[in-house]
Amino acid sequence: MKRWLPLIVFAVLAGFFFIGLHLDPREVPSPFINKPAPAFKLPVIGQPQASFAPADVKGQVWLLNIWAPWCVACRQEHAMLMQLKAAGVPIYGLNWKDKDREAEALLARMGSPYVLSVDDLDGRVGIDYGVTGTPETFVIDKTGVIRMKHIGPIDPDNWKKKFEPLLQELNR
Amino acid sequence: MIPEIGHFALIVALLLALVQGVLPIVGAHRGNATLMAVARPAAQGQFVFVAIAFGCLAYSFLTNDFSVQNVARNSFSQLPKIYRFTATWGSHEGSILLWTLVLAFWTVAVTVFSRHLPEDMAARVVGVMGLVSFGFLAFILATSNPFLRLLPAAADGNDMNPLLQDPGMVFHPPMLYMGYVGFSVAFAFAIAALLSGKMDVAWARWSRPWTTVAWVFLTIGITAGSWWAYNELGWGGWWFWDPTENASFIPWLAGTALLHSLAVTEKRGAFKGWTVLLAIVAFSMSLLGTFLVRSGVLSSVHAFATDPTRGIFILGFLGVVIGGSLVLYAFRAPKIAGGGSFTWFSRESVLLVNNVVLVAALGAVLLGTLYPLFMDAMGMGKISVGPPYFNAVFVPLIAPAMFLAGVGPLVRWKQASLPDLVKRLRIALIVSVVSALLLPLLAGGFNWMASVGIALAMWLVFTVLIGFADRLRNSQEGLLAGLMALPRGFWGMQLAHFGLAWVVAGIALVSAYEGERNVKMNVDDRVSLAGYTFTFKGVEIHDGPNYKAARGQLEVVSDSGASFVLHPEKRIYNASGMPMTEASIDYGFTRDVYAAMGEELAPNVWTVRVFFKPFIGWLWIAGGLLALGGVLAASDRRYRIALRGAAKPVREAGVAVAEGAKA
Numbered sequence: 001m002k003r004w005l006p007l008i009v010f011a012v013l014a015g016f017f018f019i020g021l022h023l024d025p026r027e028v029p030s031p032f033i034n035k036p037a038p039a040f041k042l043p044v045i046g047q048p049q050a051s052f053a054p055a056d057v058k059g060q061v062w063l064l065n066i067w068a069p070w071c072v073a074c075r076q077e078h079a080m081l082m083q084l085k086a087a088g089v090p091i092y093g094l095n096w097k098d099k100d101r102e103a104e105a106l107l108a109r110m111g112s113p114y115v116l117s118v119d120d121l122d123g124r125v126g127i128d129y130g131v132t133g134t135p136e137t138f139v140i141d142k143t144g145v146i147r148m149k150h151i152g153p154i155d156p157d158n159w160k161k162k163f164e165p166l167l168q169e170l171n172r
Numbered sequence: 173m174i175p176e177i178g179h180f181a182l183i184v185a186l187l188l189a190l191v192q193g194v195l196p197i198v199g200a201h202r203g204n205a206t207l208m209a210v211a212r213p214a215a216q217g218q219f220v221f222v223a224i225a226f227g228c229l230a231y232s233f234l235t236n237d238f239s240v241q242n243v244a245r246n247s248f249s250q251l252p253k254i255y256r257f258t259a260t261w262g263s264h265e266g267s268i269l270l271w272t273l274v275l276a277f278w279t280v281a282v283t284v285f286s287r288h289l290p291e292d293m294a295a296r297v298v299g300v301m302g303l304v305s306f307g308f309l310a311f312i313l314a315t316s317n318p319f320l321r322l323l324p325a326a327a328d329g330n331d332m333n334p335l336l337q338d339p340g341m342v343f344h345p346p347m348l349y350m351g352y353v354g355f356s357v358a359f360a361f362a363i364a365a366l367l368s369g370k371m372d373v374a375w376a377r378w379s380r381p382w383t384t385v386a387w388v389f390l391t392i393g394i395t396a397g398s399w400w401a402y403n404e405l406g407w408g409g410w411w412f413w414d415p416t417e418n419a420s421f422i423p424w425l426a427g428t429a430l431l432h433s434l435a436v437t438e439k440r441g442a443f444k445g446w447t448v449l450l451a452i453v454a455f456s457m458s459l460l461g462t463f464l465v466r467s468g469v470l471s472s473v474h475a476f477a478t479d480p481t482r483g484i485f486i487l488g489f490l491g492v493v494i495g496g497s498l499v500l501y502a503f504r505a506p507k508i509a510g511g512g513s514f515t516w517f518s519r520e521s522v523l524l525v526n527n528v529v530l531v532a533a534l535g536a537v538l539l540g541t542l543y544p545l546f547m548d549a550m551g552m553g554k555i556s557v558g559p560p561y562f563n564a565v566f567v568p569l570i571a572p573a574m575f576l577a578g579v580g581p582l583v584r585w586k587q588a589s590l591p592d593l594v595k596r597l598r599i600a601l602i603v604s605v606v607s608a609l610l611l612p613l614l615a616g617g618f619n620w621m622a623s624v625g626i627a628l629a630m631w632l633v634f635t636v637l638i639g640f641a642d643r644l645r646n647s648q649e650g651l652l653a654g655l656m657a658l659p660r661g662f663w664g665m666q667l668a669h670f671g672l673a674w675v676v677a678g679i680a681l682v683s684a685y686e687g688e689r690n691v692k693m694n695v696d697d698r699v700s701l702a703g704y705t706f707t708f709k710g711v712e713i714h715d716g717p718n719y720k721a722a723r724g725q726l727e728v729v730s731d732s733g734a735s736f737v738l739h740p741e742k743r744i745y746n747a748s749g750m751p752m753t754e755a756s757i758d759y760g761f762t763r764d765v766y767a768a769m770g771e772e773l774a775p776n777v778w779t780v781r782v783f784f785k786p787f788i789g790w791l792w793i794a795g796g797l798l799a800l801g802g803v804l805a806a807s808d809r810r811y812r813i814a815l816r817g818a819a820k821p822v823r824e825a826g827v828a829v830a831e832g833a834k835a
Contacts, residue, residue, distance in 0.1 A: 003505045006449060007498035010456075014491055016542070017463070019549040021483040070749040072330065 031130065032146045037064070037138065038128040042118035045095060045104050052092070052118050054144055061170045063091045064138040065114070066126060069102040071134040077153035081113030084159070089167075093117030096126045096134055139163065141170045175240050175319040178228025182319075185221035185276075186309040188214050192279075192302030196295035200367070208295035212283040215298050218305065219276035226273045229318050230260045239325035242266065242318045248331035248747045250718035258342050259332045264482075265318035267345060271462065272308045274346070274353040275301065282357060282382075289378060296364035297357070304356055307489045315482045331718065331747030338404045348393030348420055352458040354386020355427060359455035359497070362448045366500050371508040376438035376447070381806040383434060383451075384664075387427045388802035394420050395795025406753035406768040408688065408783035410791060413562040418541040419461030422534055426454035429530040432523050440585060442520055445509045446527070449501060456494040457534075463490055464541070517590055519583045522576055529573040536565045574628045574676055577669050578635030582642065596642070600634035612684075625680020632673035636666050664805025671797030678790030687784040690770070694777050702784035703731040704765055706738075710776055711769075719743040721754070724769050724778060728758070740780070742769040764788050 032038075037054045044050040054064075065081065067074040081091060093114035095103045098121065107117065120126055129138065132151070139148040148166055150158065192214035199207025229242070233256050238244040246263040247256055261270040279301045286294040312318070361379035365371040397420065402410040411417065430450040436443045463486045514520035540557045582596060608627035612618050640655070643662065647654035691699045693708040700706070709725040721741040729735045741754040755768040763786045770779030 003445075003502045006453075007495065007502055010494055010498055013542075014487065014495070016546055016549050017483075017487050017490075020545045021487065072749065 040125040066136045085113045097123040178225040179319040181221040181224040188218040189306040197299035200292040200295040211298035215279045219280045222276045241320045241322040244326035248329040265316040274349045297360040300360035334752045344396040351390025355455040357382040358451040362451035366504040369507045380434045384806040423457040425534040445505045515587045522580045533569045604630035619684040622684035629673040629677035660804045661808035664801045668801030674794035681787040719745045738767040740767045
């Protein structure tokens with residue numbers, strides 16, 4: 001029996017590793033899920049007179065994408081967001097802590113995947129949303145409640161697995 | 173073209189590894205000399221092709237070939253040349269290729285230095301290493317090919333992770349891998365022993381220097397890693413109990429236990445089953461470290477490659493290698509067990525306790541590292557285990573090992589007398605207790621952590637001295653000649669234990685007396701800490717090769733009148749836009765003064781972090797002493813004789829072995 005002990009210990013460990021592979025250690029549960037999206041009113045990039053508040057889009061399912069011009073992963077995500085825009089997904093951007101004021105020029109150059117993007121210069125709204133980094137994407141339902149938070153870039157894989165089923169259900 | 177050559181070389185290496193892994197082991201089983209003779213040429217050929225592949229990748233990095241995906245993702249045209257080279261292993265794919273290259277290198281070393289081994293043993297050892305190499309090459313080709321093209325080619329790269337752009341990173345990964353992978357030799361020897369059912373004193377003599385050399389590399393690698401964290405992360409910390417760090421520390425603990433167990437197996441023929449198990453555990457922990465860092469099962473400050481599909485492959489590979497060897501162990505261990513007897517108080521028993529303590533410490537670190545995973549897997553929530561756990565559990569566990577490290581070398585093999593030992597150790601005991609009570613008062617106030625650390629450090633220093641005195645007492649020669657005549661194995665052990673004294677003292681003193689201030693500073697603002705006054709002289713913009721930096725200037729004056737200037741930087745890297753703090757440190761033998769820039773709050777108003785780090789330099793000195801001790805021990809006369817003895821008739825070699833045993 002004694003000589004089998006190391007093998008048993010290893011088998012238990014391996015079992016945990018196998019389960020662990022299917023978990024994402026970076027997935028931190030957000031306390032904002034199933035809570036109303038925090039209200040804000042921020043200026044819209046490129047339209048200095050206009051402003052946007054989540055209440056403006058009540059009645060539709062929409063995505064709030066937290067991004068920044070200095071964020072490399074956001075650039076990586078950009079192409080995917082453009083495709084989603086072409087497919088008719090309403091994505092609203094929140095430009096987070098853009099101290100160098102680069103967002104407008106960047107969107108003009110690369111194309112904007114957003115219906116509109118608001119400017120959160122001091123990052124205060126980001127704090128209300130519990131933003132830990134960029135990019136992060138919130139799915140907000142017709143009643144203005146946050147239903148999901150995704151950390152990191154959206155790619156075809158996680159879009160199919162996480163976003164699509166939820167959006168279908170919410171749009172029903 | 174060059175990347176395709178590299179890709180092709182990998183495929184050839186894979187096939188050669190398969191040949192190297194299968195034919196010699198079959199040959200050894202059947203007693204077929206022709207099949208066994210395949211081992212050496214296959215291993216050497218495999219090394220050549222892995223080296224070609226590695227060279228091709230390095231070439232792609234050095235020439236900025238951004239049509240290679242791996243280069244485009246991990247390098248940048250403005251990156252200094254040295255970092256373009258180290259970027260070769262800065263990515264996941266490159267680092268696994270480096271792993272494989274190092275494994276092939278160790279295998280070639282075994283083929284060169286194994287001429288004195290019985291042919292079937294050498295064939296099995298090389299064969300087992302071939303199978304491991306096959307696994308890694310298959311992993312690279314199936315999931316992590318570094319030669320994938322990017323069409324169309326990128327205009328420029330995404331840059332190397334700025335954290336990795338540090339001189340420490342040039343040496344740290346290769347050294348660490350030399351250590352990790354070096355345990356594959358001990359592992360292969362253990363599997364060979366289980367396969368053949370033969371395990372004698374000669375077996376321990378062969379595998380011991382290999383283990384020691386691997387341990388030396390791992391020691392240097394861990395020290396370099398700690399140095400890197402201290403210099404680069406900008407928080408003044410030198411060890412974070414981060415999963416990546418633990419992944420290198422756990423094999424080190426297993427390797428340390430293995431070294432001591434091998435000593436007993438070599439000298440006394442005992443602990444055989446235990447030694448084999450530790451050899452398996454040490455290499456398993458190295459593989460596990462690779463798995464933890466590379467699979468995304470645990471995330472950490474610097475696990476820079478995570479991907480679950482790769483994780484499945486590595487896990488399957490771990491299952492075959494570790495699970496397979498443990499099954500083999502379970503079946504064959506009874507065949508090799510047995511050996512010299514000893515009483516409850518003897519060097520064997522002290523080393524046994526030392527091994528139990530080291531393995532318990534290993535278990536504690538492993539548990540803490542994996543605990544978040546266990547909790548998450550059982551649906552009990554996301555938690556993280558931090559330094560408080562590790563400090564609270566590891567320190568009390570390892571302190572007895574430090575005490576035993578002083579006792580062990582002075583205890584006789586087989587049977588020792590306790591009263592006699594106490595008499596010899598009296599002086600060391602008195603000195604360590606007295607200095608534990610007095611020295612902290614000199615250093616800046618009584619602190620129990622400092623006291624315990626000083627007591628253990630003094631204990632180690634004086635037991636080492638007593639060890640030398642015991643050896644020289646009966647020497648007819650003068651002091652110097654007597655010292656020179658002592659075998660290198662003895663010198664190595666003593667030097668390593670002396671090095672431990674520096675680790676213990678350094679850790680205890682820096683933890684007890686370090687100081688830190690985190691302040692908002694305007695130009696000409698002052699802050700004082702531990703007898704140093706820092707004056708902020710503002711910030712100037714400085715252009716680096718691939719970054720822009722705000723370089724602060726801090727004038728530091730000590731109470732004793734000495735003065736120097738620190739230049740901590742806040743860098744923004746051009747390609748990634750990632751901000752980095754570059755600490756500025758005034759190094760000293762008894763203290764470091766350390767400064768790092770925080771955030772810019774307003775023009776010329778910054779948060780600045782200053783640290784006072786007493787005795788932290790002793791940690792790096794200790795790493796050097798431990799490594800040097802290992803080098804001396806591995807180059808002991810009896811191993812060199814064993815090497816030369818290979819060419820001589822068997823009987824002479826036998827005499828040499830007997831001589832060595834006396835030394």
